[in-house]
Amino acid sequence: MSEIIQPIALGLMFIGLFFVFVAAVGIVRFPDIYTRLHAATKGVTFGFAFLIMGAAMLLQKGPDDIAKAVLAIIFQLLVAPIAGHMIARVAVRKGIRPVKNPQGELYDAQIALTPDDQSDN
Amino acid sequence: MTPFGLTLQIIFFGVLLLSMGMIMFRLLRGPHMLDRIMAVDSMALVALCLMAVLELAIGTTYFFDALLVLSIVGFISAVVLSRYVQNGDIIE
Numbered sequence: 001m002s003e004i005i006q007p008i009a010l011g012l013m014f015i016g017l018f019f020v021f022v023a024a025v026g027i028v029r030f031p032d033i034y035t036r037l038h039a040a041t042k043g044v045t046f047g048f049a050f051l052i053m054g055a056a057m058l059l060q061k062g063p064d065d066i067a068k069a070v071l072a073i074i075f076q077l078l079v080a081p082i083a084g085h086m087i088a089r090v091a092v093r094k095g096i097r098p099v100k101n102p103q104g105e106l107y108d109a110q111i112a113l114t115p116d117d118q119s120d121n
Numbered sequence: 122m123t124p125f126g127l128t129l130q131i132i133f134f135g136v137l138l139l140s141m142g143m144i145m146f147r148l149l150r151g152p153h154m155l156d157r158i159m160a161v162d163s164m165a166l167v168a169l170c171l172m173a174v175l176e177l178a179i180g181t182t183y184f185f186d187a188l189l190v191l192s193i194v195g196f197i198s199a200v201v202l203s204r205y206v207q208n209g210d211i212i213e
Contacts, residue, residue: 010129017136020170024140027147027163033156036147040163048166052188055173058125061182068185072192076166079192083162083199090207091155 002060009057016051019043031099033091041084049073125177133174141167158202165195 023043030036056069141164148160169188176184205211 013133016170017133020167021136021140023163024143024167027160028143033153033159036156037159040159044163044166048170051170052173055177056185058177059182065182065185068189072169072185072189075189076192079196083196083203086200086203087155087159087162090203091153093207094153094155096153096155 005057005060009054012050012054012057014054016047016049016054019047019050021047023047033096034088034098037084037088041080045076045080048076130174130178134171134178137167137171137174141171154206155203158199158206161202162195162199165191165198169195 020043023039023046026039026043027036030039052069052072053066056066059065144160144164144167148157148164151157151160169191172184172188172191176182201211
């Protein structure tokens with residue numbers, strides 16, 4: 001049984017590791033806060049889910065670890081959109097502009113990368 | 122017991138710590154307060170992944186409880202800090 005489970009669990013953990021690393025690259029490289037929130041909410045949560053599930057399957061100490069891992073994954077899938085929505089809503093209300101406007105044209109990059117209100121920076 | 126040898130430990134810890142360092146770059150540099158809040162939220166999740174890998178490395182099962190609690194703490198900190206940035210006050 002463990003000969004079947006262990007390669008599957010290691011594969012899940014490597015998928016999760018790949019997505020966490022790609023999300024970190026996206027957090028560093030993306031140009032404005034709205035695109036960075038895509039990496040920070042979706043990418044890291046996806047990688048976290050795969051990595052925790054793989055770790056719980058690889059540990060093989062009983063079913064309660066897998067139950068706790070499933071609980072953690074469900075909770076994270078519930079709350080990650082809420083946190084992203086809160087941050088994006090505050091960013092809109094604070095007047096931070098994205099790099100491109102809704103018509104797809106570039107704003108001035110210097111204006112887009114610096115916030116309008118510098119007081120709470 | 123678990124087939125999680127030294128090579129796998131080095132790969133997982135190395136890549137996760139590298140990701141954490143890159144998110145730390147955004148935490149230190151981020152042009153607005155909201156970028157820093159987002160970076161802290163992501164760093165909490167990467168720390169939870171590090172806890173799972175550490176649990177495999179030392180072979181205990183006790184860290185899953187701490188993992189549940191710390192995921193709640195990361196979510197609450199992101200929501201409360203973004204409300205603080207919006208209102209200047211947490212409790213309305």
